Amino acid sequence: MTTIKDVAKYAEVSVATVSRVLNKKGYVSKDAEVAVLKAIKDLNYKPNSVARSLYHKTSKMIGLLIPDISNPFFPELARAVEDVALTYGYTVVICNTDEDKRKEQQYVDALKQKYIDGLILSTNQLSIDDYKSLHVPLVALDRSISDSVPIVTANNFIGAQQATEYLIDNGSTFLAHLRGPVGVKTADQRYKGFKEVVEKKGIAHVVVESEFNIHHAKKTALDLFERYPSIDAIFASSDIMAAGVMKAAKQMGKEVPTDVQLIGFDGIPLGEMLTPSLSTVIQPIYDMGAISTRLLIKQIEKQPLETLHYELETELNIRETTRSEQYE
Amino acid sequence: MTTIKDVAKYAEVSVATVSRVLNKKGYVSKDAEVAVLKAIKDLNYKPNSVARSLYHKTSKMIGLLIPDISNPFFPELARAVEDVALTYGYTVVICNTDEDKRKEQQYVDALKQKYIDGLILSTNQLSIDDYKSLHVPLVALDRSISDSVPIVTANNFIGAQQATEYLIDNGSTFLAHLRGPVGVKTADQRYKGFKEVVEKKGIAHVVVESEFNIHHAKKTALDLFERYPSIDAIFASSDIMAAGVMKAAKQMGKEVPTDVQLIGFDGIPLGEMLTPSLSTVIQPIYDMGAISTRLLIKQIEKQPLETLHYELETELNIRETTRSEQYE
Numbered sequence: 001m002t003t004i005k006d007v008a009k010y011a012e013v014s015v016a017t018v019s020r021v022l023n024k025k026g027y028v029s030k031d032a033e034v035a036v037l038k039a040i041k042d043l044n045y046k047p048n049s050v051a052r053s054l055y056h057k058t059s060k061m062i063g064l065l066i067p068d069i070s071n072p073f074f075p076e077l078a079r080a081v082e083d084v085a086l087t088y089g090y091t092v093v094i095c096n097t098d099e100d101k102r103k104e105q106q107y108v109d110a111l112k113q114k115y116i117d118g119l120i121l122s123t124n125q126l127s128i129d130d131y132k133s134l135h136v137p138l139v140a141l142d143r144s145i146s147d148s149v150p151i152v153t154a155n156n157f158i159g160a161q162q163a164t165e166y167l168i169d170n171g172s173t174f175l176a177h178l179r180g181p182v183g184v185k186t187a188d189q190r191y192k193g194f195k196e197v198v199e200k201k202g203i204a205h206v207v208v209e210s211e212f213n214i215h216h217a218k219k220t221a222l223d224l225f226e227r228y229p230s231i232d233a234i235f236a237s238s239d240i241m242a243a244g245v246m247k248a249a250k251q252m253g254k255e256v257p258t259d260v261q262l263i264g265f266d267g268i269p270l271g272e273m274l275t276p277s278l279s280t281v282i283q284p285i286y287d288m289g290a291i292s293t294r295l296l297i298k299q300i301e302k303q304p305l306e307t308l309h310y311e312l313e314t315e316l317n318i319r320e321t322t323r324s325e326q327y328e
Numbered sequence: 329m330t331t332i333k334d335v336a337k338y339a340e341v342s343v344a345t346v347s348r349v350l351n352k353k354g355y356v357s358k359d360a361e362v363a364v365l366k367a368i369k370d371l372n373y374k375p376n377s378v379a380r381s382l383y384h385k386t387s388k389m390i391g392l393l394i395p396d397i398s399n400p401f402f403p404e405l406a407r408a409v410e411d412v413a414l415t416y417g418y419t420v421v422i423c424n425t426d427e428d429k430r431k432e433q434q435y436v437d438a439l440k441q442k443y444i445d446g447l448i449l450s451t452n453q454l455s456i457d458d459y460k461s462l463h464v465p466l467v468a469l470d471r472s473i474s475d476s477v478p479i480v481t482a483n484n485f486i487g488a489q490q491a492t493e494y495l496i497d498n499g500s501t502f503l504a505h506l507r508g509p510v511g512v513k514t515a516d517q518r519y520k521g522f523k524e525v526v527e528k529k530g531i532a533h534v535v536v537e538s539e540f541n542i543h544h545a546k547k548t549a550l551d552l553f554e555r556y557p558s559i560d561a562i563f564a565s566s567d568i569m570a571a572g573v574m575k576a577a578k579q580m581g582k583e584v585p586t587d588v589q590l591i592g593f594d595g596i597p598l599g600e601m602l603t604p605s606l607s608t609v610i611q612p613i614y615d616m617g618a619i620s621t622r623l624l625i626k627q628i629e630k631q632p633l634e635t636l637h638y639e640l641e642t643e644l645n646i647r648e649t650t651r652s653e654q655y656e
Contacts, residue, residue: 092422096410
C-alpha cells in the first residue's frame with residue numbers, strides 16, 4: 001500500500017509538507033502543492049482514514065442509538081440513515097440499547113473512544129448532559145431530548161384525526177381507541193387526535209390503554225369486545241397493536257371490516273402482509289431517518305439549520321380493514 | 329481529557345515508555361511499569377482507540393454485509409451480531425448492498441480504509457479475491473463464498489422434510505411447493521427436502537418457482553389454485569411467500585387450514601402476527617448471527633476453529649395454518 005512517505009519521496013518534499021497539503025493547514029508553496037497532488041494521483045495514494053481520525057479527531061462515523069433493530073419500526077429507519085450517511089461518506093454504528101440506561105451509557109462511552117462525529121437518538125434513557133459529554137452534534141428522532149437538540153417527528157396528531165374521521169365517515173358510530181402507553185409522546189398525540197374528532201362530532205367512544213405489542217393488544221381488544229359488543233370501529237395506536245385486534249376479532253367471530261373497521265398507525269411492511277391487508281396511517285419512516293441524517297451531517301459540517309423542529313406529514317392509506325364509501 | 333503526555337509526566341517516565349507499556353512491546357523496567365500503571369489508574373487515562381487503531385492496524389470494528397436491513401430476515405440477525413460483538417468490545421458497521429456489485433465494492437473499499445478487523449458476509453456479489461483483499465478474517469452466513477471461508481447455515485433440507493411430512497401426516501393428499509429461485513442454495517435445499525418426502529411416500533404434488541416476495545407468491549398461488557383446485561396443502565419456501573399464499577387463498581374463497589394447510593419457512597416475527605398465525609419451520613436466526621460473530625472474533629484473536637461448516641437445526645413450529653391431529 002502507498003504510504004505518506006512514498007508520496008513525499010515521489011514529490012521530493014518532506015512528509016510534513018504532504019501532511020500540510022492533505023490537511024489544508026499551514027503554508028505550502030504552490031510548486032510543492034502541485035508536486036504533492038501529482039504524486040497522490042500518480043501513486044493512487046489514499047490517505048488512511050484512521051490516521052486522519054487521529055489528526056482531525058473525527059472518524060466519518062455516526063452513531064445511531066435505537067431501542068432494538070428487530071422492532072419492525074427501526075429497520076427502515078436504519079436503512080435510511082445508512083443510505084444518506086453513505087452518500088456523504090459516513091458509516092453508521094448501530095447501537096441497540098433496549099431502553100436500558102446502563103447499556104446506553106456503555107455505548108456512549110464506546111462512541112467517545114472512537115471519535116464518532118455525531119449521534120442520532122431514537123432512545124433517551126440518559127440525561128442531555130450525558131449525550132452532550134460526547135461533544136458532537138445530536139439529532140433526536142421521534143423522541144424529545146432537549147429544546148436545544150433538533151428533532152424530527154411525524155405529525156401524529158393530524159394523522160390520528162384523519163383516521164378517526166375516516167372511520168366515522170364510513171358509517172361507524174361506536175369507536176374504540178387502543179392507545180399506547182400514557183406518557184409516550186407519540187401515543188399521547190395520537191390519543192389527542194382521536195379524542196378531538198369523536199368529541200367534536202359527538203360520537204360514542206371508549207379509550208383503553210395498551211402496549212405496543214401484539215399479545216397485550218389482543219388481550220385488551222378481547223376484553224373490549226366482551227364489554228361492548230356493539231363497537232364497530234377500532235383505531236389502534238400502532239400496526240402491531242392492530243394485528244392483535246385482528247386476532248381478537250377472529251376469535252370473537254367478528255368480520256373485519258364488515259362488523260368492525262380497523263385502522264393502525266406506522267405503515268410498517270407487516271400491514272400489507274396481513275389478510276385482509278391493514279388500513280393505516282403511514283409515517284414517512286424512511287424520510288424521517290433520511291432527514292435526521294442530513295440534519296446531523298449539516299451540523300457536523302457546520303452549516304446552519306433552518307429550524308430545530310421538523311414535523312413530517314403522515315398519510316392515510318386505505319387498504320382492506322376499512323369499508324370504502326364506494327362499496328356501500 | 330488525560331493524554332499520554334500527562335501519564336508520562338505523572339509517572340516520571342518518557343512517552344515512549346508509556347507507549348511500550350500500553351502496547352506490551354519492548355523492554356520496560358519493573359519500576360517504570362508499576363509507575364505507569366499507577367498513573368493510568370490515578371488519572372483515569374483511557375488510551376484512545378483511534379490512536380491504537382493506527383498503531384495496531386486494528387479498530388475493534390467488524391463489518392456486516394447484508395442485502396437489506398429492512399428485509400425481515402436481517403434485523404434479528406443484525407441484532408445478534410451486534411449483541412455478541414458488544415460483549416467482546418467490538419462495534420458493527422452494517423452495510424446494505426442491495427445485492428449490487430458496485431455498492432458492495434464501495435463498501436469493501438470503505439472498510440479497508442477503516443482497518444476493519446473482520447467481515448461477516450450474508451451477500452456474495454464479489455469474488456473471493458475481492459473479499460480477501462481486505463486481509464481480515466471472514467465468515468459466510470447462509471451464503472457460500474469459498475471452501476476456505478467458515479460458513480454458518482441452517483439445515484434447510486431436514487427442515488423442509490419435517491414440514492412436508494407433517495402436512496401428509498395431517499391428511500393432505502395433494503401438495504404444492506412454492507420454491508424460491510433456482511440456484512439460491514437455501515431454496516434448492518428446501519426443494520430437495522420436499523421432493524424426497526413426496527416421492528418416497530408416493531404423494532401427488534406440484535412444484536412451481538416463485539420469488540421471496542409477497543406479490544409474486546400471491547400471483548403464483550392464485551395461478552396454482554386455478555389450475556389445481558384440489559390442492560390441499562402448500563409448503564412455501566419462506567414466511568413472506570406464505571403470507572402471499574394466505575392472500576390468494578382468501579381471494580379464492582379457500583379456508584386455511586380447513587381447505588388448505590400451509591407451512592412457511594424462516595420463523596420471522598411476521599408469522600405470529602398473521603391471522604391465522606403461520607405454522608413454519610423456524611431457522612435459529614439469532615443463533616446463526618451469534619455463532620457467526622463468535623467464529624469471526626475467534627479468527628481475529630487467532631484461536632483455532634473446530635470446523636469450517638456450522639449447520640444449525642431448524643424447528644417445526646405448528647401454529648394455526650395447519651390441522652392438528654388432536655382436533656380431527
